[in-house]
Amino acid sequence: MPQPLRSRILRATALAVALAFAFACAPQQPQPDHPSGGETGASAPSSAGGAPAAQGTPKRDGTLVIALPAETGSLDPQATTSLNAQRVREQMFDSLLAADWDLKTLLPSLAESWQVSPDGLTYTFKLRQDVKFHSGKPLTSEDVRYTFDRWRNGASPTRWLIAGVTGIETPDPYTVVLTVSEPNPDLLYNLARSEASILNQASVEAAGADFGTRVIDGTGPFKLKEWSVKNQIVLERFDDYHWAPPSYQNRGPAYLKEIVWKSLPEETTRLLELETGGVQIVPPRISFHEIDRLKGLRDVEVMDYPLGSTVIIGFNTRLAPADDPEVRHAVLMGIDVQRIIDQVLYGHADYGVSLVAPGVDGFCAPCKDVIPSYDPARARQILDDDGWRPGPDGIRVKDGQRLSLLATPYTTVPYPEAYTVIQAQLREIGVNLDLQPAETSKIFELYQRGAHGIWSTSIPHDRPYQAVFNFLHSSSIPSPNRFPYRNAEVDRLIDEARTSMDPAKANEDWAKAQYIALQSYVFRPFFHERGEVAVHRKVHGFRPYGYVNSVFQKMTDTWVE
Amino acid sequence: MAAYALRRALAALLVVLGVVVLVFVILRLTPGDPARVLAGDNAPPDVVERVRQDLGLDQPLPVQLARYVGRLAVGDLGRSISSRRPVLEEIAEPLRTTYQLVVAAMLVAIVAGVPLGVLAAVHRGRALDRLLVVAAVAGASFPSFWVGLLLIWYFSYQLGWFPISGWRSDPWTLEWWRYAVLPVLTLATVLMAPITRLTRSSMLEVLGQDYVRTARAKGLGERLVLYRHALRNAALPVLTLTAVQFGFFLGGTVVTENVFAIPGLGRLLVDAIGLRDYPLVQAGVLIFSLTFVTINLLADLAYGFLDPRIRYE
Numbered sequence: 001m002p003q004p005l006r007s008r009i010l011r012a013t014a015l016a017v018a019l020a021f022a023f024a025c026a027p028q029q030p031q032p033d034h035p036s037g038g039e040t041g042a043s044a045p046s047s048a049g050g051a052p053a054a055q056g057t058p059k060r061d062g063t064l065v066i067a068l069p070a071e072t073g074s075l076d077p078q079a080t081t082s083l084n085a086q087r088v089r090e091q092m093f094d095s096l097l098a099a100d101w102d103l104k105t106l107l108p109s110l111a112e113s114w115q116v117s118p119d120g121l122t123y124t125f126k127l128r129q130d131v132k133f134h135s136g137k138p139l140t141s142e143d144v145r146y147t148f149d150r151w152r153n154g155a156s157p158t159r160w161l162i163a164g165v166t167g168i169e170t171p172d173p174y175t176v177v178l179t180v181s182e183p184n185p186d187l188l189y190n191l192a193r194s195e196a197s198i199l200n201q202a203s204v205e206a207a208g209a210d211f212g213t214r215v216i217d218g219t220g221p222f223k224l225k226e227w228s229v230k231n232q233i234v235l236e237r238f239d240d241y242h243w244a245p246p247s248y249q250n251r252g253p254a255y256l257k258e259i260v261w262k263s264l265p266e267e268t269t270r271l272l273e274l275e276t277g278g279v280q281i282v283p284p285r286i287s288f289h290e291i292d293r294l295k296g297l298r299d300v301e302v303m304d305y306p307l308g309s310t311v312i313i314g315f316n317t318r319l320a321p322a323d324d325p326e327v328r329h330a331v332l333m334g335i336d337v338q339r340i341i342d343q344v345l346y347g348h349a350d351y352g353v354s355l356v357a358p359g360v361d362g363f364c365a366p367c368k369d370v371i372p373s374y375d376p377a378r379a380r381q382i383l384d385d386d387g388w389r390p391g392p393d394g395i396r397v398k399d400g401q402r403l404s405l406l407a408t409p410y411t412t413v414p415y416p417e418a419y420t421v422i423q424a425q426l427r428e429i430g431v432n433l434d435l436q437p438a439e440t441s442k443i444f445e446l447y448q449r450g451a452h453g454i455w456s457t458s459i460p461h462d463r464p465y466q467a468v469f470n471f472l473h474s475s476s477i478p479s480p481n482r483f484p485y486r487n488a489e490v491d492r493l494i495d496e497a498r499t500s501m502d503p504a505k506a507n508e509d510w511a512k513a514q515y516i517a518l519q520s521y522v523f524r525p526f527f528h529e530r531g532e533v534a535v536h537r538k539v540h541g542f543r544p545y546g547y548v549n550s551v552f553q554k555m556t557d558t559w560v561e
Numbered sequence: 562m563a564a565y566a567l568r569r570a571l572a573a574l575l576v577v578l579g580v581v582v583l584v585f586v587i588l589r590l591t592p593g594d595p596a597r598v599l600a601g602d603n604a605p606p607d608v609v610e611r612v613r614q615d616l617g618l619d620q621p622l623p624v625q626l627a628r629y630v631g632r633l634a635v636g637d638l639g640r641s642i643s644s645r646r647p648v649l650e651e652i653a654e655p656l657r658t659t660y661q662l663v664v665a666a667m668l669v670a671i672v673a674g675v676p677l678g679v680l681a682a683v684h685r686g687r688a689l690d691r692l693l694v695v696a697a698v699a700g701a702s703f704p705s706f707w708v709g710l711l712l713i714w715y716f717s718y719q720l721g722w723f724p725i726s727g728w729r730s731d732p733w734t735l736e737w738w739r740y741a742v743l744p745v746l747t748l749a750t751v752l753m754a755p756i757t758r759l760t761r762s763s764m765l766e767v768l769g770q771d772y773v774r775t776a777r778a779k780g781l782g783e784r785l786v787l788y789r790h791a792l793r794n795a796a797l798p799v800l801t802l803t804a805v806q807f808g809f810f811l812g813g814t815v816v817t818e819n820v821f822a823i824p825g826l827g828r829l830l831v832d833a834i835g836l837r838d839y840p841l842v843q844a845g846v847l848i849f850s851l852t853f854v855t856i857n858l859l860a861d862l863a864y865g866f867l868d869p870r871i872r873y874e
């Protein structure tokens with residue numbers, strides 16, 4: 001009965017290889033964490049996430065359970081761009097500065113004061129003298145110097161945030177002086193991000209490769225208690241904490257005794273846990289139809305919060321017929337954006353009016369005048385005038401060429417159905433859309449080869465350069481300026497805005513650059529995302545926060561019944 | 562017997578090595594770039610390049626492969642790209658979890674599926690048989706995603722008997738079962754269907770054999786005939802199926818793991834593939850193929866115990 005050896009080996013090999021293939025080809029999980037895609041954000045200084053702070057006396061020593069939709073990876077602040085990692089480590093670390101709830105005003109954090117020299121080239125920070133790490137070591141300027149040196153000289157994927165810093169000096173244990181090569185109005189904002197968290201030199205060096213996973217030693221209000229991979233991360237209150245930035249009501253030790261970040265990859269399970277109270281906060285992204293259902297529940301509140309994020313529709317102008325501005329103009333005019341927002345996004349987004357989202361510095365109010373609004377009749381006219389005549393199947397033809405455009409949207413942004421609707425709408429004006437959605441790794445490969453068609457991406461930003469410089473400056477070609485768009489005047493405006501120490505002038509330049517670029521029809525703002533987070537009513541004092549999409553600010557004010 | 566087992570084991574090792582190399586190459590030919598994933602969409606090219614160097618991915622493929630096999634030979638699986646943890650540490654607990662889940666589901670599926678198969682065979686062509694066949698087809702057709710959510714909705718959400726999600730790391734205790742019972746049932750539903758069907762058809766074949774007639778003729782009780790004489794002979798294909806399924810289900814639990822938020826190996830690997838975490842995916846496939854060939858080997862050797870006519874040389 002045993003088969004000959006050889007055929008058994010063959011069978012085993014075939015099965016094992018089939019298994020391996022099954023894995024290699026496994027469908028992509030939606031990646032809520034993906035930098036270009038994924039995250040729901042919001043715009044519009046909306047209801048500012050009403051903090052129900054003053055409801056009764058805060059109850060101490062509770063445990064808050066938060067759903068974690070995807071893994072964090074390393075919690076070393078300099079190691080990843082992961083959004084989930086940022087949310088967790090925000091509780092364990094502090095930066096020199098913090099941003100206020102308006103996302104614009106900078107506040108003291110570990111630095112109690114700071115000064116910028118008139119030429120914008122020297123930054124002096126005075127550190128608080130009463131701060132210590134979880135391990136007990138007091139914070140000194142040496143830790144700050146070590147942290148920034150490690151960041152700018154290492155292989156950190158975020159080290160560009162500190163680019164331009166040429167020198168770090170520590171004249172005394174509580175003073176840090178940074179020198180930069182050219183004025184950079186964004187540097188202070190970058191230093192308020194959680195990537196700029198201050199590390200303890202001694203424990204980072206002692207931990208080696210284990211820093212960020214087994215060893216985490218920050219100055220934040222919570223410390224790592226237990227980490228069971230793909231299961232949960234448990235944080236425990238740091239009792240000595242009393243240096244929260246002034247944006248918090250409780251600047252001392254947190255009310256909560258523990259925060260449990262529970263790994264829950266499946267949305268339905270996450271929301272069932274929320275409804276039954278097993279989990280008390282579910283962060284974005286939450287499916288729009290689920291949000292409407294959650295809003296009807298007694299025990300759950302859906303909070304929205306201000307957040308800058310714009311989803312765009314862009315062309316690849318190297319790919320005919322998208323090289324013809326008239327075609328691009330007509331196509332943008334043939335898309336009924338409002339209808340897609342209403343029907344596909346259930347109204348959970350705002351019509352795109354500027355590359356920089358409303359509420360963020362550099363927002364371009366006049367831009368809405370140069371963004372084509374839906375007008376199929378005029379779109380047809382433009383194509384007629386451009387020589388594209390309706391062919392036998394309704395698709396236009398010019399010189400034997402069909403008016404067919406490739407579209408390669410990222411599968412989950414802005415939502416798979418959106419492009420199907422666009423396809424149907426464009427058919428109405430005689431344009432064929434060759435729709436080929438691409439998953440994460442495929443899309444990067446297409447971008448790299450310049451083989452993408454019409455594309456969409458979500459651009460979360462809290463400073464204008466993250467949208468305007470990254471997507472419109474010629475030095476951002478080939479990526480993320482994948483249109484590719486090149487204009488000397490726009491480059492000049494951006495270069496000036498980037499180094500200007502005059503915020504009003506800079507904002508004007510940022511807006512002008514967008515205005516000019518929009519006139520070439522290489523892209524249009526599709527919609528501005530909203531931040532929506534579901535919170536159980538047992539939770540008090542929680543306020544969602546949009547700074548670099550984090551949602552979770554330090555939770556010193558939060559408590560649970 | 563010992564020589565046969567040794568020969569088979571060596572062959573199995575070669576298979577595993579082949580799979581490892583194949584997966585190594587396939588992974589790197591798959592579009593997607595771990596450095597790009599790690600650095601993020603907006604990172605400038607020089608940063609991505611620096612990250613790539615840091616990961617050793619800028620080296621030619623043969624050099625990378627040689628380094629990998631060299632480290633593998635001394636038991637070093639490397640560090641995960643996304644978490645920076647040693648792969649072995651990252652994979653140990655999820656592996657244990659998935660083994661527990663699959664073993665429990667397998668036991669439930671066998672304990673329930675085999676008797677149902679026998680029952681169907683005995684009542685061949687009658688209403689009970691048809692009912693069981695339909696149930697088996699249905700069980701195999703329900704997606705485990707849906708079965709899992711249905712079970713959660715009814716038993717956890719409506720009745721509140723079990724936790725909605727999660728997992729305990731103290732296996733086989735009462736508390737563990739409270740967490741495990743729904744995911745185990747979900748998996749067992751899928752596993753049970755083919756076991757029932759195969760037991761039925763295998764039994765039908767055996768029940769027509771001379772020795773069964775002889776056993777009945779010499780006056781043995783029907784229960785003894787069925788379970789001692791018939792089932793033992795009908796069990797061989799069922800055993801093969803179960804072995805193959807075991808290997809397959811180590812990777813096939815990902816949907817169930819996602820629904821119930823179980824920190825298992827399937828989830829770990831699917832996430833790792835998404836992130837192009839090469840060391841983690843390679844280690845996972847290594848473990849799968851090791852398990853797979855080991856189970857196959859054990860199943861072959863077990864034939865000898867179930868059917869003494871089988872001799873190994």
